Amino acid sequence: MHSTSPAPRHRDGTPTPTRRTRRSLQVTPGSVSRLLRCGQSGRCRDCGNPIEWYHRSDQRLVRLHPHELPAAQVPDACRWHVSSGVAHPAGDGSSWCRLAHAVLCPARDTPPPSQLAGLRRSLGVHSRRLIDAGVFTPPPASPPRRAPEPVVCRPARPIVQMLYVRYLSARPVDEIQCVAQTRHRHRCTSPLLTSGIPGGTWMLMPTAESGQLALPTDVMAVYNLSRLPYAEQLRWRAQRCRQHAASSTAADLAVAEWEPFDPLRHHQHIHTRLPGAGRRPGAAGRARQGAQP
Ligand SMILES: [Zn+2]
Ligand SMILES: [Zn+2]
Numbered sequence: 001m002h003s004t005s006p007a008p009r010h011r012d013g014t015p016t017p018t019r020r021t022r023r024s025l026q027v028t029p030g031s032v033s034r035l036l037r038c039g040q041s042g043r044c045r046d047c048g049n050p051i052e053w054y055h056r057s058d059q060r061l062v063r064l065h066p067h068e069l070p071a072a073q074v075p076d077a078c079r080w081h082v083s084s085g086v087a088h089p090a091g092d093g094s095s096w097c098r099l100a101h102a103v104l105c106p107a108r109d110t111p112p113p114s115q116l117a118g119l120r121r122s123l124g125v126h127s128r129r130l131i132d133a134g135v136f137t138p139p140p141a142s143p144p145r146r147a148p149e150p151v152v153c154r155p156a157r158p159i160v161q162m163l164y165v166r167y168l169s170a171r172p173v174d175e176i177q178c179v180a181q182t183r184h185r186h187r188c189t190s191p192l193l194t195s196g197i198p199g200g201t202w203m204l205m206p207t208a209e210s211g212q213l214a215l216p217t218d219v220m221a222v223y224n225l226s227r228l229p230y231a232e233q234l235r236w237r238a239q240r241c242r243q244h245a246a247s248s249t250a251a252d253l254a255v256a257e258w259e260p261f262d263p264l265r266h267h268q269h270i271h272t273r274l275p276g277a278g279r280r281p282g283a284a285g286r287a288r289q290g291a292q293p
Pocket of ligand 2: 178179180188189190240241242243244
C-alpha cells in the first residue's frame, strides 16, 4: 500500500487553498490572431483593473479576470475556462475556473453574485488607488454606453415570452417598472415582478421556428410567462404593476418597452445558458420554477 501525502490543511483541519500555477497558454502556429490566442493583457478602460482578452469559440472577444479562482467560490453560470487559448463560458470540471471581468467590474452598476462581492470590492479599492495616484482616469460618465459583452449571470435585455409572442425586454426582468401614472402624477415605481406572486420561468427554448432560419445556436434562454394566467400575461404586456393592472382610471405615463424579438437583429441578446443555472449534463431544457432573474 502506498499512500499519497495529504493535502495541506489549516490547524482546524480545513483544506488550505493552494494556488495552482497558471497554465501556460500556447500561441497557435499560423494563427492570424497570435496575440489573442495567448490571452492579451490589458486594463479595463472603465475601472483600470487588469484584464486578459480572449477569443471565444465564435470569435467574439471576452475580457477575463486575469487569475483563476477556486470554482467553489464562483456560481456555475459565471464560470469560464480557457482551453487551447480559447475561452469557453463554463467550468472545465476542475476545482479552478476563470471569470469574466464584466461580472466583477466595479465601474458597473450591476451587483455581482454575493459570493463575488468581496472580490469586486477589492477591485473597487484598487481602482480608487489608481485614480488617486493619477495612473488611471475613468472615462466620462456620459453618454451612456452599450455594454460590449453581456454579463452572463443576468441578461441585461432578456427575451420574454408571453401571449405566444417573444419580446426583447429593455431591462432585466426584475427592473421592469410599471408605466402607470400615480395620483401624484409621477410614474409608478413598482416593479412588475414582486415577491409572493408567481413570475415566469427561465427555460431553454428553440431559437427559431423549425426550418425558419439557420442560426448559430439552437436554443436560447427565455423568461417564459406562458404558464401564467391570461390576465397576468396581459398585465406583463401592458407593463403594469398589480395595483395598476386592476385600475382602469390610471393613465400610462410611459410607453411599454417591449420590442418584438427578432433572432437575427437581436442575436447579441441570445444567451444559450439559463441565468444562474447549473452546467451539469442534462441541465439543458430543465427550467427553474419561479426563478428570479
Ligand atoms: Zn472594469
Ligand atoms: Zn403601478
